[in-house]
Amino acid sequence: xxxxxxxxxxxxxxxxxxxxxxxxxxxxxxxxxxxxxxxxxxxxxxxxxxxxxxxxxxxxxxxxxxxxxxxxxxxxxxxxxxxxxxxxxxxxxxxxxxxxxxxxxxxxxxxxxxxxxxxxxxxxxxxxxxxxxxxxxxxxx
Amino acid sequence: xxxxxxxxxxxxxxxxxxxxxxxxxxxxxxxxxxxxxxxxxxxxxxxxxxxxxxxxxxxxxxxxxxxxxxxxxxxxxxxxxxxxxxxxxxxxxxxxxxxxxxxxxxxxxxxxxxxxxxxxxxxxxxxxxxxxxxxxxxxxxxxxxxxxxxxxxxxxxxxxxxxxxxxxxxxxxxxxxxxxxxxxxxxxxxxxxxxxxxxxxxxxxxxxxxxxxxxxxxxxxxxxxxxxxxxxxxxxxxxxxxxxxxxxxxxxxxxxxxxxxxxxxxxxxxxxxxxxxxxxxxxxxxxxxxxxxxxxxxxxxxxxxxxxxxxxxxxxxxxxxxxxxxxxxxxxxxxxxxxxxxxxxxxxxxxxxxxxxxxxxxxxxxxxxxxxxxxxxxxxxxxxxxxxxxxxxxxxxxxxxxxxxxxxxxxxxxxxxxxxxxxxxxxxxxxxxxxxxxxxxxxxxxxxxxxxxxxxxxxxxxxxxxxxxxxxxxxxxxxxxxxxxxxxxxxxxxxxxxxxxxxxxxxxxxxxxxxxxxxxxxxxxxxxxxxxxxxxxxxxxxxxxxxxxxxxxxxxxxxxxxxxxxxxxxxxxxxxxxxxxxxxxxxxxxxxxxxxxxxxxxxxxxxxxxxxxxxxxxxxxxxxxxxxxxxxxxxxxxxxxxxxxxxxxxxxxxxxxxxxxxxxxxxxxxxxx
Numbered sequence: 042x043x044x045x046x047x048x049x050x051x052x053x054x055x056x057x058x059x060x061x062x063x064x065x066x067x068x069x070x071x072x073x074x075x076x077x078x079x080x081x082x083x084x085x086x087x088x089x090x091x092x093x094x095x096x097x098x099x100x101x102x103x104x105x106x107x108x109x110x111x112x113x114x115x116x117x118x119x120x121x122x123x124x125x126x127x128x129x130x131x132x133x134x135x136x137x138x139x140x141x142x143x144x145x146x147x148x149x150x151x152x153x154x155x156x157x158x159x160x161x162x163x164x165x166x167x168x169x170x171x172x173x174x175x176x177x178x179x180x181x182x
Numbered sequence: 183x184x185x186x187x188x189x190x191x192x193x194x195x196x197x198x199x200x201x202x203x204x205x206x207x208x209x210x211x212x213x214x215x216x217x218x219x220x221x222x223x224x225x226x227x228x229x230x231x232x233x234x235x236x237x238x239x240x241x242x243x244x245x246x247x248x249x250x251x252x253x254x255x256x257x258x259x260x261x262x263x264x265x266x267x268x269x270x271x272x273x274x275x276x277x278x279x280x281x282x283x284x285x286x287x288x289x290x291x292x293x294x295x296x297x298x299x300x301x302x303x304x305x306x307x308x309x310x311x312x313x314x315x316x317x318x319x320x321x322x323x324x325x326x327x328x329x330x331x332x333x334x335x336x337x338x339x340x341x342x343x344x345x346x347x348x349x350x351x352x353x354x355x356x357x358x359x360x361x362x363x364x365x366x367x368x369x370x371x372x373x374x375x376x377x378x379x380x381x382x383x384x385x386x387x388x389x390x391x392x393x394x395x396x397x398x399x400x401x402x403x404x405x406x407x408x409x410x411x412x413x414x415x416x417x418x419x420x421x422x423x424x425x426x427x428x429x430x431x432x433x434x435x436x437x438x439x440x441x442x443x444x445x446x447x448x449x450x451x452x453x454x455x456x457x458x459x460x461x462x463x464x465x466x467x468x469x470x471x472x473x474x475x476x477x478x479x480x481x482x483x484x485x486x487x488x489x490x491x492x493x494x495x496x497x498x499x500x501x502x503x504x505x506x507x508x509x510x511x512x513x514x515x516x517x518x519x520x521x522x523x524x525x526x527x528x529x530x531x532x533x534x535x536x537x538x539x540x541x542x543x544x545x546x547x548x549x550x551x552x553x554x555x556x557x558x559x560x561x562x563x564x565x566x567x568x569x570x571x572x573x574x575x576x577x578x579x580x581x582x583x584x585x586x587x588x589x590x591x592x593x594x595x596x597x598x599x600x601x602x603x604x605x606x607x608x609x610x611x612x613x614x615x616x617x618x619x620x621x622x623x624x625x626x627x628x629x630x631x632x633x634x635x636x637x638x639x640x641x642x643x644x645x646x647x648x649x650x651x652x653x654x655x656x657x658x659x660x661x662x663x664x665x666x667x668x669x670x671x672x673x674x675x676x677x678x679x680x681x682x683x684x685x686x687x688x689x690x691x692x693x694x695x696x697x698x699x700x701x702x703x704x705x706x707x708x709x710x711x712x713x714x715x716x717x718x719x720x721x722x723x724x725x726x727x728x729x730x731x732x733x734x735x736x737x738x739x740x741x742x743x744x745x746x747x748x749x750x751x752x753x754x755x756x757x758x759x760x761x762x763x764x765x766x767x768x769x770x771x772x773x774x775x776x777x778x779x780x781x782x783x784x785x786x787x788x789x790x791x792x793x794x795x796x797x798x799x800x801x802x803x804x805x806x807x808x809x810x811x812x813x814x815x816x817x818x819x820x821x822x823x824x825x826x827x828x829x830x831x832x833x834x835x836x837x838x839x840x841x842x843x844x845x846x847x848x849x850x851x852x853x854x855x
Contacts (some may be wrong), residue, residue: 050849050850052846052849052850054842057262058711058731059711061260061262062262062731064289064290065260065262065263065286065289065290067289067290067294068260068288068289068290068291068293068294069289069293071293071294071296072294073294073295073296073297074294074295076291076294076295076298076301076302076304076305077301079305079308079309079312079849080286080290081312081842081845081846081849082261083821083837083842084775084819084820084821084837085820085821085822087793087820087821087822087825088820088821088822088824088825088834088837089825090824090825090826090830090839091825092830092839093839093842093843093846096843096846096847097846097850100846100847100850100851101850101851102846102850110711113706114706114711114712116709116711116731116732116820117795117796117818117820117822118709118795119795119822120795120820120821120822123793123822123825123826124825127825127826151711151712151714152711152719152731153711153712153713153714153719154714159294181850181851
């Protein structure tokens with residue numbers, strides 16, 4: 042398992058309209074969660090090129106979270122459907138290169154679900170802590 | 183255009199905000215600022231108590247001028263809050279406003295890691311490093327200005343929708359008022375009296391209904407539903423389904439060449455109609471025919487054929503005679519209108535209180551809802567205003583009111599929120615009983631009486647003095663005496679600390695409210711979010727309660743959350759004012775997050791075209807090659823095409839691939855490993 046000094050490096054790529062707003066709401070409500078995740082904002086999860094996620098793992102990320110609107114709630118109608126399809130594909134790619142596909146997670150958190158955002162953050166960190174450091178870390182530049 | 187641009191040497195300024203103690207309380211702001219100075223491309227780093235204040239903003243403008251900055255990073259609150267502020271500050275310094283990037287170290291850091299200052303500070307450093315990486319690659323962008331159609335649409339013809347439509351039309355804007363049922367008026371037309379003034383609801387509502395009908399600026403579209411929505415602020419194309427009404431108006435008759443024809447509302451057709459159905463306006467407590475009006479004061483006064491019930495015997499056609507208003511072969515019609523802005527006033531439904539089986543609604547005859555009480559006590563209602571027990575038609579003397587019936591309910595069956603007007607209308611009901619039935623006693627079972635409005639608390643005292651009995655306690659269950667059909671209300675009187683078993687003649691449940699059945703479908707058509715309870719989500723709970731996250735769509739009334747009539751009307755006026763602003767300005771600026779095709783990389787495969795939900799992409803011939811072309815007016819900047827292009831040939835302005843990769847690299851490869 043992980044050595045004691047290891048802290049997971051997790052990147053979250055989240056959509057502006059639902060999950061980013063939900064994360065802001067969690068802040069307003071002072072919901073406390075572990076500080077291991079760094080968020081990058083995009084307008085829609087549909088923007089997320091699978092290469093972004095592979096690049097993150099190549100750079101040694103221990104986990105990647107993609108979070109968007111609930112199905113049917115996408116600000117751009119269907120970007121989250123398209124993102125979800127890509128995530129399924131990516132999970133099989135990750136398995137094929139020997140990475141546990143639990144390191145990539147897609148969640149759906151709406152702008153009103155601050156509490157859920159806190160739960161998601163806690164749960165993602167817990168999952169990655171259990172999995173330990175990414176085996177690709179030593180190859181990262 | 184849309185080549186990958188060569189950048190001048192980036193020169194970034196970083197400004198870290200204390201936000202009083204909001205940020206500085208858990209993050210070492212000085213350490214973050216010192217750290218920023220060590221980052222590549224950072225020329226200047228500074229910190230300040232409140233970056234959003236005028237001196238804070240001036241710091242940005244001064245630094246841009248003095249240091250010839252090419253990019254600005256502010257580490258403060260959420261970009262959803264202050265991005266516009268700091269973009270303006272960047273612009274004031276003479277730099278393109280889109281060369282600004284924000285690091286969120288408050289909502290997503292200091293506030294959620296309040297007891298982990300070290301980790302929070304380290305996270306803030308990462309956030310600044312990520313933002314600097316992006317800011318180093320930002321480019322000049324120019325917002326696109328689009329014209330705004332000089333027309334508005336209001337969806338929902340209740341009191342909120344009517345007020346919004348009247349205000350818009352009176353401001354000189356052509357307004358389409360779309361209502362799903364055959365008449366406008368909404369819930370308010372079902373009420374008898376209104377609290378706390380005891381005005382007759384119909385008496386104050388019907389003049390407004392007539393105003394709407396007569397207003398030349400309003401195109402009233404009753405019995406019509408929104409079918410599809412395309413476009414964006416300034417240019418919504420809304421497709422409407424005009425449901426088959428089976429009856430034509432005088433105007434439509436004139437178009438068809440029937441002189442002096444069309445429905446006059448005489449009611450001859452309804453008289454001869456052999457089909458009898460329950461009237462939903464009277465909550466099923468009175469009959470109506472298959473050709474019907476809800477009530478005598480409907481607007482417009484045009485009959486409607488219920489084609490689900492009609493047997494097409496043709497008696498109504500005969501009765502109508504030369505007016506030829508009835509057309510039993512009518513079909514749904516579709517029309518598309520172009521509007522600049524939209525106000526949603528979708529209203530509410532009553533929570534199906536039979537789900538709280540312990541109170542026996544629909545099981546026991548003499549348990550009714552407040553809305554049924556309104557119809558029974560109303561002079562134009564099914565009993566002519568005589569309150570009777572449904573079981574035997576007797577006048578009840580002991581009447582129990584159960585407040586918070588399904589509201590403030592954390593059992594999972596009811597609703598967790600306060601429905602906000604039940605306390606007040608139950609007080610009003612108590613007053614009406616005391617006034618109308620000599621010797622009758624209302625017993626009000628309450629948790630708290632919430633009389634928060636103007637003159638509401640005074641009304642509460644008045645009802646107390648009139649003799650209503652208040653019992654503080656939630657009703658555990660209600661049991662029916664099978665012989666007398668009287669009801670035993672079992673509750674705990676929490677003030678006296680003892681259980682109660684009270685026999686009453688009638689129970690009125692002040693049932694919770696929930697979003698109307700159409701809310702879910704309609705909000706998705708307009709791309710409006712909702713809260714967990716299903717109420718539509720405002721753009722900001724405090725400072726933008728009428729707006730939504732979809733530009734050009736505004737909210738009025740209960741669809742945004744429970745509120746009483748004055749609050750609904752006030753919000754409707756606010757929404758109408760907000761909806762008129764873009765129309766009067768004549769043009770709006772769209773954020774320039776458009777997709778651009780990098781033609782040297784585009785293979786013309788066309789796979790992106792199906793990804794675009796707005797049909798903004800197409801293939802064109804250019805210099806003997808097939809390449810993709812973006813129609814900027816249709817592109818909303820989601821980037822779904824850019825996330826898909828196999829050749830990486832799509833440049834998403836402000837969210838370009840190199841910018842995002844730089845952010846990922848900055849987090850994972852930069853910094854203290």
